[in-house]
Amino acid sequence: MKTISILVLNHAVPAAITDARYAFEKVNDFLKARNQPPRFVVQYIADTEVVPLQGGRISIHVDSTLDRSPKSDLVIIPSLAGDMLGATYVNREYANWIAQQYKGGAEIASMCTGAFLLAFSGLMKGRQCTTHWQYANEFAYLYPTVNLVDEKMITDQNGLYSSGGNNAWWNLLLHLIEKFTSREMAILAAKYFVVDIDKDMQSPFIVFNGLKDHDDEVIKSAQQYIEANYAEKLTVDQLADKFIVTRRTFERRFKKATRHTVSEYMQRVKIEAAKKQLEMGRKSISEIMLEVGYVDIQAFREVFKRVTGITPVEYRSKYNNASGNM
Template sequence: MRYQRKPEFYKVEIVGVNKNTKLGGGLYSIHVDKTLDQVRKTDVIVIPLLCGNFPLAISKNEKYKHWVISQYNRSAEVVCLCVGSFFLASTGLLRDKSCAVHWAAKNEFKTMFPEVKIVDDTIITDERGIYTCGGGYSYLNLLLYVIQKHLGRDIAILASKMFEIDIERKSQNAFAIFMGQKAHGDEKVLKAQELIESNPTASFSVDQVCEKVGVGRRTFERHFKKNTGNSIVEYVQRVKVEFAKQLLEKGEKTVNEIIYETGYNDIDAFRKVFKKFTDLSPIDYRKRYAGG
């Protein structure tokens, strides 16, 4: 704020259970400004990301839960960075709310917290004073978003320029690698998933998938969607797009050759499907990731 000769808007403090906490097997320590019992009221809580074993990390941070819940109930906003959302969800504050989840953590998050509405296409959610983001460095965009809400667009733009952050990045689709949900225990659905994933160049119809798995179409389509989050058609499309992305990254074949290799005869149709899941055209995807 000093560039506008204005007083500081935020007073940032690190808050912890104890004054000093050793981490990394004692290699370094975190020294906090205040302990939880010293903060009776705050305006904004920023929850950092968790690493490693999420259930274990949640249990180790159990002492923070009541404090976060009580502060939120006293009108504090909660800004959650990346997979810190696992801890936030464990408090119950995300129940029936939307939460941006990193694409690689989506399946595990869904299994642990089925009551939360997962958002994995956009990078930011804003619902009833709770903000989440999907992706480690997406927290920069989330912070700009919160700054804009508190201080206005002009200050957010200034912050984006000072720290060289793309303020308009809204989606994680261009970064996501499709990972089908397989922790559901339905053997028939698993068999269908394995069939589709093992044959990315095949042009399976829904009837063909059902026939090969040995199930009736109507009931199976419903089970497949429930367990994977995708219809059979969408699952086939996602597998083909992922296959095409790998070929585009290698840069050895033309875009049209790759499209035909995925089993599509209609180039425009594939381009639409590709953009639907990546927010990029095949050509733009190649420019971004093929290098050279």
């Protein structure tokens, strides 16, 4: 039997808490139907017996409190809502408990923005971690020693797990079910919950918003200029000259503020513009390629796939019913 402890945190997303319990208990049902013993003991844990959520509209009664909880085999940190810095701060007392559980042999899994509390515990230093793509820049700023791989759907390193945005927690739950039971059980759970199994990238879902939550006004102006002129053949030297900064200083400040090199940023802006055209328009992929500033179809395909994880044709098929021609 594996003891699964689901933390009921302040500012937690209720669905993350209930989905986790439902998934593991449903696997117990599957096993029972096959005359096999249950595999999981699932419990809600918090620092108090009742935790109000969503401004008191929901209250969750826990099975055990931190000071009297049995040894856990797996601790699940649910997704957090609202301001991440504030949500982490109000749950800071859990961080040491999480770290002690891991040192005692438990595995730890964070769902979506629960990664902020997992990183706060200190366990992710030097390790890979993913989270909701919308919070990636904030996460990277707060936890620079963590290897953020926000393009990934889940990470799995040394008994530490994380998942990407929102419903990616289902991919994490299926991954954990397979690890603790079998591939067969994971497939059965995927079919029951109608979840695609083995998704490994959240890149196609990422919306590039410009990463402007920094205080370098020169770089913000440069970002706005790039976004307004992405179809032009801009160079780093031209941008540095325009904003009266040496190329070396401009590149250093740009990377520090945005987490991207200037060239990477220009590529991301171009690809985001192409994605919108593929989603909404009826132009051919070749026409879209030219409009966003590419002249080589192979180069465009390669960059598009590197950024989104899929080809332009696959992206159009996924998000637009209208057919397009090459």
